[in-house]
């Protein structure tokens with residue numbers, strides 16, 4: 001588009017506005033910031049056609065499934081953009097996982113097919129682009145794993161230093177391996193994710209490092225592209241529901257924000273409901289939703305779905321606002337429900353990491369409760385790749401997760417046999 005769309009940052013609490021000239025992650029009042037833009041002069045139909053024309057672009061900026069929608073992502077100079085042609089992920093028919101959930105029209109959007117294996121790449125391409133826009137030379141994040149894998153990769157591409165704060169204890173091996181391999185300076189701190197999140201914000205202020213956690217409004221803008229791409233794949237037919245896991249709650253915030261913008265532009269004229277699914281052991285938003293109580297952080301969050309093991313999510317206010325706007329819901333699922341749903345996603349031949357499978361576990365639960373109707377069109381977001389956490393997979397299939405209260409209900413354990421044809425016959429019959 002010839003004319004760039006005017007954008008600014010706006011506080012979600014007091015509506016104070018800030019221009020984009022200076023780095024900012026929150027308002028003076030402590031509220032989180034949204035990127036806002038003036039869409040009044042934009043012709044939605046023309047914009048949609050522009051995105052259609054870019055579909056299938058072979059090289060360059062618009063070959064990315066994020067920057068295809070640049071006008072609604074970050075309309076900066078093209079040479080700022082740090083991209084790995086992220087996005088362009090598949091939208092699968094859920095197959096066996098659909099039968100399991102009791103749904104006839106169930107799609108799974110596999111964000112684990114991004115360059116570093118999770119949806120975080122969609123936000124990170126925008127986060128690192130902002131880092132370049134602000135002339136930063138270092139970036140940092142607190143991470144349960146995938147954010148650090150993504151950040152260190154994009155920082156390597158951009159030639160910036162990356163600093164990672166990870167919680168002590170379990171971090172999925174695939175994720176840690178990526179962070180180290182891509183050259184991220186990795187600091188394992190004595191504390192959980194929420195402690196790491198607090199520390200990294202202090203450190204970034206003090207050492208003038210650019211923070212790329214999802215409190216960063218540019219991250220949210222990039223992640224909106226998941227929803228845009230799903231709609232484009234569905235030829236702009238709006239599904240009845242999106243079902244999405246919730247941890248720090250940035251991803252569902254992005255999804256609803258993107259839908260709001262498309263609605264404002266008249267590109268869609270129906271609002272999809274957004275169901276956010278948390279793990280029962282790390283479910284502050286779900287608790288608040290169900291009890292009608294004030295927000296209280298969960299002190300010692302726990303779940304095998306380490307990507308969403310977060311007790312004090314930074315985006316809970318924005319998230320709640322978006323879910324309400326969409327007419328959606330918040331629900332939580334047990335460890336067993338997560339891992340059984342995962343077994344089904346995996347058996348369907350699709351595969352995803354544990355946190356991702358909250359989408360399927362949650363869809364099933366909401367169908368069972370009569371909230372989602374079997375014939376409604378539902379899109380589940382699979383947030384991360386199956387290879388991120390092989391320990392969880394092997395543990396389930398060998399039925400070795402008893403200490404976490406998880407049974408291998410659909411286990412497919414390897415058999416150990418003699419090296420003889422007879423033994424093979426016996427095993428297969």
Ligand SMILES: *Cc1c(COP(=O)(O)O)cnc(C)c1O
Pocket residue numbers: 118119120146147214245246247248249250251252307308353355356383384385
């Ligand atoms: C980060 C992450 C989530 C949680 O997303 P939020 O934006 O923090 O709610 C879920 N699944 C995977 C695989 C992730 O990496």
Ligand SMILES: [Zn+2]
Pocket residue numbers: 011012013014015016027028029030031
């Ligand atoms: Zn404010």
